[in-house]
Amino acid sequence: MSNHEKKIEYTKKELPKGFLKYGLPLLLIGIISVVLAYQFDPMRASFNNIIALLVVVSVGMGAIFLVALEHIAGAVWSVPFRRIAEHQGFIFLATPLLAIPIIFNMHDIFEWTHNSVVLNDPILYQKSPYLNTEFFIARSVGVFVLMTFFLFVYLRNSTKQDTTHSQKTTKINALISAPFMVFFAIGITLIAIDYAMSLEPHWFSTIFGVYYFAGTFATAMAVLTLITLSLKSNGNLLKEINRNHYYSMGGLMFAFTAFWMYMAFSQYMLIWYANIPEETFWFLPRMENGWEYLSIALILIKFIIPFGLLLNRNSKMNPSRLKLASFWIIGAHIYDMYWLVMPSYNRMSGTEGPVFGWIELSFIALSAGIILVFYYLAARNKNHIPIGDPKLNRALDFHI
Amino acid sequence: MSKLYSVAALFNTPDDIMHAAAKVADAGYEKYDVNTPYPVHGMDGAMKLKSSKMGYYTIAIGLTCMSLMLFFMYWVYNIDYPQVIGGKPLFPLPAFVPIMFEITVLTGAVLTVAVMLIFYFKFPNNAHPLHDSGYMKAVSSDKFGINIEAEDSNFDLDKVKAFLSSLGAYKVDEIYFDEEEANTKHKILDTKFVFGMFLIAGFTSLSVYLHMNKVLYMPPFDWMLVQHKVTSQDKSDFFNNGISSREPVKGTVARGFMPYLFTDDPEGAAENLVNPYVADEENIALGKRKYLTYCSPCHGDLGKGDSRLKGQFPNGPTVHSDKVKSWTDGHIYHVISEGQNVMPGYKKTVTRKERWAIVNYVRTLQRALDAKEEDMQ
Incomplete structure (x- = not known):
């Protein structure tokens, strides 16, 4: 509230050692075991690759969205964390590493790439103008190029503002965030439809993109919270960042936990109520052969537990509780993606029931390694606070 | 103070x-x-x-x-x-x-x-x-x-x-x-407060009653009820006879419906009707089920005229009499459909196929109680 200008004392500092100490081994183990997995069981590996891709897109693309959200809403409280979100958006650049193996193994994963199947199936034939290999790759590349463009524009503007302190940059950022929102909404829907929904090409759900987005937002926020907490305890951030800021982060994670349940239940209830075979067949494999326990556990893991963890006001301010909730939300998102993708693996490979083993773990290790190492690459030797932002003073004086 | x-x-x-x-x-x-x-x-x-x-x-x-x-x-x-x-x-x-x-x-x-x-x-x-x-x-x-x-x-x-x-x-x-x-202690049962509450409750009830029962049926709120179309069983000036729907042309047969031509003519039925169903195991099983449901209360489980009614209602006659044995399938079918004496007709409750199945079952009963030499072998 105070209008008198405070001098912000910010000194650059090395990133916490954990990023490389855990990131590099995870990345190396991930890469080696993933290569082995592709040798050993290419089909299962490619399905796990999709899970890893969806998680990394959530973390990276979600972070770019958080940046744009701050600009377009004119948010003040989140200014000290915007640079972290921008660096986190850099993780999105790793997605081609995960997408290229999928594109090379498309035949194993996507039923609609089989020409003989498509020609004999009127539904798939009608969908083939959209679901074909060339357009699929074009869409993926298009979303990647657009998002990367916006990411670099935000990064460049933000870094420039560190020295110019210009109000004009803030205005330009708000202006370009409006078209970004449109591209982001379309882009994340396309990714959800292409990589997750088209695993069952006969199925359709118009809410599917929003379902994925709900998990994406919570996950991006959780990763942002974790990085913020670790940077704060290492002294990379300003000392003025306090429980009021944490409260807002916890509040957003809480909100999008509830929002995910809202979307997931909306999707489920409409399909359950109408009871049309064209729609229900997607849920049926998730209700038999052991998947029924995982489906019920999904409600518990992705909604009830994080909801309970973050419900109390104090728990949204308490760093250790926030850390626990963030880890939980990231884990729940991985679990959710597993639940989305793996029943299709059962169908394509003829196995029954959920599978879990070193292949699944190796891809989780790879995603974790990518997130840590790419954040390190992006944030190394950079300011972690947008010190030139005109809103920074007000943001540090933020009270709930 | x-x-x-x-x-x-x-x-x-x-x-x-x-x-x-x-x-x-x-x-x-x-x-x-x-x-x-x-x-x-x-x-x-x-x-x-x-x-x-x-x-x-x-x-x-x-x-x-x-x-x-x-x-x-x-x-x-x-x-x-x-x-x-x-x-x-x-x-x-x-x-x-x-x-x-x-x-x-x-x-x-x-x-x-x-x-x-x-x-x-x-x-x-x-x-x-x-x-x-x-x-x-x-x-x-x-x-x-x-x-x-x-x-x-x-x-x-x-x-x-x-x-x-x-x-x-x-x-x-x-x-x-x-x-x-x-x-000053305000009581929740203050006269003015209670009276006001009663007033509000009365007004709300009256207004809901009037809305749901009266106003809804008054113009212009009845615009959903009153529509410019003719419904069946309705009065209409469009046709001379003043009813909204037309009578079907004489001799019209509804889809899936088979007209019965021998309503008051048992002789005609006996002469002209032929059982269209073969008395195979399945058909006789159907006939037995329907016979036990609809016929056995009066005629008895085996058709001997020994009913379970114990005289409360005139017993049905036996189906093993020479008269019935000599009837054609068509005649029995006619009696099941149209009834005879105090027996009502069953064409509304038993379908055509089921009636013919009952005929087959009655024939089976007759044969069973009066078996021929070759049936034993």
Whole structure:
């Protein structure tokens, strides 16, 4: 509230050692075991690759969205964390590493790439103008190029503002965030439809993109919270960042936990109520052969537990509780993606029931390694606070 | 009798009030309050307030009402009036979830306000010393105020006034109140209140009654009821005979319906009708089932005319008489369809195929009780 200008004392500092100490081994183990997995069981590996891709897109693309959200809403409280979100958006650049193996193994994963199947199936034939290999790759590349463009524009503007302190940059950022929102909404829907929904090409759900987005937002926020907490305890951030800021982060994670349940239940209830075979067949494999326990556990893991963890006001301010909730939300998102993708693996490979083993773990290790190492690459030797932002003073004086 | 309630100070800016609240809290006052025209962020921290317990009440109320609602829906769907709707199970939980969600939110919000009214504002009491004061007028529009109550253990009138002035208040007032007015106990069963409630209830009931039963059927609200179309069984000026639907052309046969040509002509039926069904195992089984359902009460399980009615109703004759044995299948079929003497016709309850199956079964019974030599081998 105070209008008198405070001098912000910010000194650059090395990133916490954990990023490389855990990131590099995870990345190396991930890469080696993933290569082995592709040798050993290419089909299962490619399905796990999709899970890893969806998680990394959530973390990276979600972070770019958080940046744009701050600009377009004119948010003040989140200014000290915007640079972290921008660096986190850099993780999105790793997605081609995960997408290229999928594109090379498309035949194993996507039923609609089989020409003989498509020609004999009127539904798939009608969908083939959209679901074909060339357009699929074009869409993926298009979303990647657009998002990367916006990411670099935000990064460049933000870094420039560190020295110019210009109000004009803030205005330009708000202006370009409006078209970004449109591209982001379309882009994340396309990714959800292409990589997750088209695993069952006969199925359709118009809410599917929003379902994925709900998990994406919570996950991006959780990763942002974790990085913020670790940077704060290492002294990379300003000392003025306090429980009021944490409260807002916890509040957003809480909100999008509830929002995910809202979307997931909306999707489920409409399909359950109408009871049309064209729609229900997607849920049926998730209700038999052991998947029924995982489906019920999904409600518990992705909604009830994080909801309970973050419900109390104090728990949204308490760093250790926030850390626990963030880890939980990231884990729940991985679990959710597993639940989305793996029943299709059962169908394509003829196995029954959920599978879990070193292949699944190796891809989780790879995603974790990518997130840590790419954040390190992006944030190394950079300011972690947008010190030139005109809103920074007000943001540090933020009270709930 | 006027008594000192508090000392109230007014400030111009939210920054001033934050600063003042923090200072008052530091000075060790406990019974004081801050009044602002809008929520000032960070005020609870400045006043060193403990976090409110209100949230626990809200979630307890919400979850309780949610459970009650769930039980109510269970009672309606499973105990009071069980019925299957849309092929769903008797207890369709997913269909209840939106209702449970809405009830949780609604009761949580509304009852929290009610609890606050009762606990904090001591409903139905509605007097507060700060009411009708210049201080309250100011903080309701654009000023920020703090008032320290006389009941506080550290209270000393001159000290408090000097202290508040030193914090930068532009105006410091003493607030007095009438003890009698503040201590008046308002009862919830106050005559005026109860009468008012009755008035509201009566008006609401009457208005709902009039809306649902009268107004809905008056123009222009009947626009859904009165439509410019002719419905069946309705009067209409369009055709000469004044009814809305046409009579079918003579001799029209409905789809899937086979007309019976021998209604009053058993001889014709006996001569012309031939059993179209082969008496195979399946057909006889069908005939047996239908015979035992419709025929055996009078004719007996084996058709001997030994009914279970014990004379309460004229017994049906045996089907093993020479007369019946000599009848053609068509004749028996006619009797089943149209009836005979006191026996009613069964063409409305038993389908054509079933009637022919019964004929086959009667023939089987006749043969069974009068077996021929070759049947034994």
